[in-house]
Amino acid sequence: MERPKTLAEALEALSRDGAQALGGGQTLIPTLKQRLAAPSVLVSLSGIDEIKGATVADGTLAVGGGTTHAAVAREAAKAYPALAWLAGHIGDPAVRNRGTIGGSLANNDPSACYPAAVLASGATVVTNAREIAADAFFDGMFTTALEEAEIITAVRFQVPERAAYAKFPQPASRFALTGVFVAKYADEVRVAVTGASEDGVFRWAEAEAALTARFAPGSVDGLSVAARGMIGDLHGTPEYRAHLVKVMTRRAVEAAD
Amino acid sequence: MAMVCMTVNGNPASGEVEGRTLLVEFLREGLGLTGTHVGCDTSQCGACVVHLDGAAVKACTVFALDCEGAEVRTIEGMANPDGTLGPIQQAFQDHHGLQCGFCTPGMVMSAAALLAETPKPSEAEVRTYLEGNICRCTGYHNIVKAILAASGQDVAAAAAE
Secondary structure, eight states: OBOOSSHHHHHHHHTSTTEEEESSOTTHHHHHHTTSOOOSEEEEOTTOGGGOOEEEETTEEEEETTOBHHHHHHHTTTTOHHHHHHHTTSSOHHHHTTOBHHHHHHHTOTTOSHHHHHHHTTOEEEESSOEEEHHHHBOSTTOBSOOTTOOEEEEEEEOOSEEEEEEEEOTTTOSEEEEEEEEEOSSOEEEEEESSBTTOSEEOHHHHHHHHHOOSGGGGTTOOOOOTTBOOBTTBOHHHHHHHHHHHHHHHHHHOO | OEEEEEEETTEEEEEEEOTTOBHHHIIIIISOOTTSOOSSSSSSSOTTEEEETTEEEEGGGSBGGGGTTOEEEOGGGSSOTTSSOOHHHHHHHHTTOOSSOSSHHHHHHHHHHHHHHOSSOOHHHHHHHGGGOOOSSSOSHHHHHHHHHHTTOOOSSSSOO
């Protein structure tokens, strides 16, 4: 294991064959234990202070890629309460003290919470090499636009006028069985759904159009979500998740402030 | 193998570890501090919770080498200097907050982290904070009582059923 102190040292270490970045390790370490990954070198990002912490300027919240969920829950509470609430309900307190926003986004678990916030906020994922719009970042289950040895250094959120995240938790894993993040901006409403689709996080276009026309819980009542392509497992059928998408969207609109 | 150095319960601790050595393995097998338990080894159960630079973490899901230079506190560091039980530990005994005791080290460490953040938590806050700590004996009620008592609150009204 390498433990660089700077981003430059981390990038150099990651350029080696078989090297893998390690964020907070709350997904990667269990994955290694199951022998689902076997990198030759782990490059721990936890000692790199320059990618930690949250700052606010001109209605934009910038969160360092190495910021833990617990730190986002604290530091974004005033600037972006819906994001802070989401961060404060990932996993459990001990997991939140280690897991990071950059690690969660790079992994893009189809049931992770952060992808919903990033996509619904139209956030910008900043890496060592470039800036990636949220709409171009998520590329299906466990897949993103990130290249090999590319590190998420920050995520920039345009803070919406109103927003909320409604999570239906799967109580054993503490992931979202279905979670919906709704963000209302001056000119549009964005709705992102996690935990439901086999393709990972997605935007629900019909709900966005209805909520842009009228931002009220009842606006989604006449809509329906097709079960096709939804995740089916012992925790819920595709039909159940499709139903939850609508219910959780409604709840998020009700909670949005 | 690589050398790792940290402070554990206020004392310097170091040892040779592999890259894959987990913090909990270093504590138990390297330092002989077997109070920290391994329950599930999948970061679900919370029996292995310790404090890393003041924050509760699951020691089964942190690499030892990632703790270089860190301050670690384990259940062995929770007793009073004279060896008697610390206030949270004593409250667990007084309120029957344990039966088999396997989850107790993690429960006590999570409780200590909660009370450091929130000195007078409500019953709901205690239960929410313990989401990542699983107990298969007590049904949690007496654990919640013990933590409320350790915070100096009256537990007669709380968690009665």
